[in-house]
Amino acid sequence: MRASVRARADARAACMWCGGSALLPSRRPIATEDELMSGARPELNAAPRVGVALCTYNGEHYLQEQLDSLLAQTVAVEEVVIGDDGSSDGTLAILERFASRAAALGIHVEVIRHPRNLGYVLNFSEVLRRCRAEILFLCDQDDIWYPDRVASFLQRFDADPGLLLLHSDARLVDGAGMPLGTTLLDVLGVHPAEVALERSGLALDSILLRNFVTGATCALRRSLLERGLPVAPDWSHDEWLAVIASLEGGLDMLPRPTIDYRQHGGNQIGAKRRSFLQRLRGVDLFNARARQRTALRLQALQALLRQRRVQIAPAHVHGLAALAWRMGWSRLKIYRRADVQWAWIAHDAPRLIARIGNACLAGGGWAGVGAACAGAWAGWRGQQLT
DSSP states (O other), X not given: OOHHHHGGGGSOOOEEEESSOOSSOOSSOOOOHHHHHXXXXXXXXXXXXXXXXXXXXXXXXXHHHHHHHHHTOSSOOOEEEEEEOOOXXXXXXXXXXXXXXXXXXXXXXXXXEOSSOOXXXXXXXXXXXXXXXXXXXXXXXXXXXXXXXXXXXXXXXXXXXXXXXXXXXEEEEOTTXXXXXXXXXXHTTOXXXXXXHHHTTOHHHHHHXXXXXXXXXXXXXXXXXXXXXXXXXXXXXXXXXXXXXXXXXXXXXXXXXXXXXXXXXXXXXXXXXXXXXXXXXXXXXXXXXXHHHHHHHHHHHHHHHHHTTOOOXXXXXXXXXXXXXXXXXXXXXXXXXXXXXXHHHHHHHHHHHHHHHHXXXXXXXXXXXXXXXXXXXXXXXXXXXX
């Protein structure tokens, strides 16, 4: 155990289990089911600086390594809030042992046991609401954090008070933890131009086409939750919070891995290379259910932009047609860059066409088609939005 973590051993321990019977003997206050529903909390010390939001569900095979990596940080976490989504394997026993170790190090642990499966979006939303720390790290049950993950993220947050959400790349490993020789951004085919776009303050333009902000690599300021929750229907928590952060100019990334991102058959959301035919079959336009889901997502995004009075297209272009204009404009600005190869454009263009098509089918109509063409032409010419 690292010295900086051991130094916390004399601190006051606080370990709590909620939503079910206590697994650990404790004289500290335990939150009741009614308190959980009402949002009440037992009295605690001042809000911690660094917290972890972890969701579990039947994770006994890989959970222990993740928990060990949380305790091996060069800068210690102070709070871990865990939402268990009705596990029926040995997950709860592993969490019980972890809670004892963490309490001995002065780390407050709270475990919320959901009597029924909520799904990962609602589970994470609930856990994030229960967290009290200023800087919150999202955590999956099957990954492994690098020892300097917390330290490197805190350095960036301390240097930039306006930073709301920070994410990173991740090294892909197999079920046994062996490196697969690639990273998350490599497998997703993320071009450096997309990273530059995000880091320039135009992250929304990247998110409109696809999201490469992966929750397991994220940390955020608690203030973002006040602006970003609840998560809009049909959006994942990491995507939606990234959108909110980007609209406030508070989204950035560390362009290096800070976790090992495990790939196995039970991944809730994984990452793997797909052939052209696989990508073609995955295009939303060819799947009625996916098409409807994307339409609802775009409508929620449009409502958010309208509420915040964000101009994304020329003043005469409105509604979902404005989203179509913006997609064409921003992507063609990337395509015209000298460092963007035709092979990457060929890989990316089907996604652009599908997203524009969804915007048009969701309500943009033929006006959306015309707006997308106009936006693409403006982007190819390098025209700025006025």
